[in-house]
Amino acid sequence: MEENSTLVETLPSVRGFISRRHKMLIDGKMVDAASGKTFASYNPATGEVLAQVPEGDKEDIDRAVSAARRAFEGSWRKFTPSQRGQLLWKISELIERHADEFAQIESLDNGKPVAVARVADVPLAADLFRYMAGWATKIEGNTIPLSIPGGGYFAYTLREPVGVAGQIIPWNFPLLMAAWKLGPALAVGCTVVLKVAEQTPLSALRLAELIQEAGFPAGVVNVVTGFGETAGAALAAHPAVDKIAFTGSTEVGKLIVQAAAGNLKKVSLELGGKSPNVVFKDADLETAIPGAANAIFFNHGQCCCAGSRLYVEKDVFDQVVQGVAEQGKQIKLGPGMDLSTQMGPLVSTEQLDRVCGYLQSGRQEGAKAVIGGGRVGDRGYFVAPTVLTDVKPDMKVYQEEIFGPVVAAIPFSDPNEVEAAANQTIYGLAAGVWTRDIGKAHSMAEKLRAGTVWINCYNVFDAALPFGGYKQSGWGREMGHEVLENYTETKSVCVRIR
Ligand code: ADP
Secondary structure (H helix, E strand, O other): OOOHOOOOOOOHHHHHHHOOOHHHHHHOOOEOOOOOOOOOOOOOOOOEEEEEEOEEEEHHHHHHHHHHHHHHHHHHHHHOOHHHHHHHHHHHHHHHHOHHHHHHHHHHHHHOHHHHHHOOOHHHHHHHHHHHHHHHHHOOEEEEEEOOOOOOOOEEEEEEOOOOOEEEEOOHHHHHHHHHHHHHHHHHOOOEEEEEEOOOOOHHHHHHHHHHHHOOOOOOOEEEEEHHHHHHHHHHHHOOEEEEEEEEHHHHHHHHHHHHHHHOOOEEEEOOOOOOEEEOOOOOHHHHHHHHHHHHHHHOOOOOOOOOOEEEEEEHHHHHHHHHHHHHHHOOEEEOOOOOOOEEOOOOOHHHHHHHHHHHHHOOOOOOOOOOOOOOOOOOOOOOOOOOOOOOOHHHHHHOOOOEEEEEEEEEOOOHHHHHHHHOOOOOOOOHHHHHHHHHHHHHHHHHOOOOOOOOOOOOOOOOOOEEOOOOHOOOEEOEEEEEHHOEEEEEEEOOOO
16 A cells, blocks of 8 residues: 555546547547547556547548648638637647646556656646747738839738648657647648547547637547558648648658658658767766756657767766666656656557667677666566667667667767767757857857757757757757748739839
């Protein structure tokens, strides 16, 4: 009993929601899949079935896209920017009102600690909607001075919604990724078909209900549950979808680009990473060590921006590696619904196999696990926080995205050369730099080929701060005002006035 005293009791509303016969949102109604099929979502802490959800496929995507098209041409057009903003603001309020509920749903479906979801995923999602609510009234064009001899023209630009947006999201931050996608698209006046990840469909289905409650007209937001190869692929290839926004693996991102080519829909991608985190010997190690641990262990390493290559200046390498290992050792693993849990299970059995496969390959290739190195227990999908040393650049654990709590620690001796090693990757999503030398910090920020550079911090997100990738980490940016580019077209209007 004593041991279980920190277990959170599932809220009656959450119990009621999870045990319900789930439906998805198409054309303003909660509906079954056209095929009538369902699939299971699992509780990763136990491996047991948590819920059955509709298995949407091509036919459901067709229905959703038609509804989104009708809404785009009809009801949604009639909403003023201010009214769109008010609806977005309302969603943020509804998320906040149901914050405890969302945190529990997220924890049960994804595995993450409920306490983390409550202070990170849920408030960040609410804040994203609130930030985007403000943009709805600020999608402005310009007046353009022309240089045509003799003059006589007046020219201006309009920024218009791109149309029906297809959006495909992953399972690592289910509610937050839904917010990142829906917020900007709705702010500018697009309509949306959102395909959520098959591993974690539940929080988006609860959000769909709140979207209904907020008062969006039918068809403006459609939420489809289903698999990537069927529902996702149908959405990416759909000829009546004007834009596809995808977050997930680089491998699938390339498939999305190919699928989108049919009607040349606009594409934005937020993909994988193998982010370098560089600790110089002049860093404040008291913050750099927990910072480096947080960079990789936050969300169990299931972050596209996880600081998975830890470069440490030689003189302090042992100290930093020991420190990060000590931090990792102290992390309490357990079910997400236990308040004392600091790291939950990985999301799925596939993910468990994938991460353990990398650990095995690292061992075979000669890497050494200072801590961790494998699965914990035989129930649920738990993997021990792992610090690898003796890692060589040609090893898979050095090159490839593991998407688990596994960091490769690499010493460097020449501070002028570390950026070359840090940039030696196909990815370019994020990077970290730890130093007290302000010149070195900014110089590194300039040299690192990454969409985000965190200096003396890591994993800091804000709705106003753009996020996205260089190189094979993506196209376009999420958040900030830059994301609005993903969902708008610029129209030039040229008027002869005399
Ligand atoms: P992960 O490897 O982290 O599961 P994926 O890139 O496989 O990430 O999945 C991210 C999202 O992409 C999920 O919603 C998934 O269903 C979807 N997806 C997977 N394969 C395809 C595909 N071929 N076409 C469209 N979407 C896909």
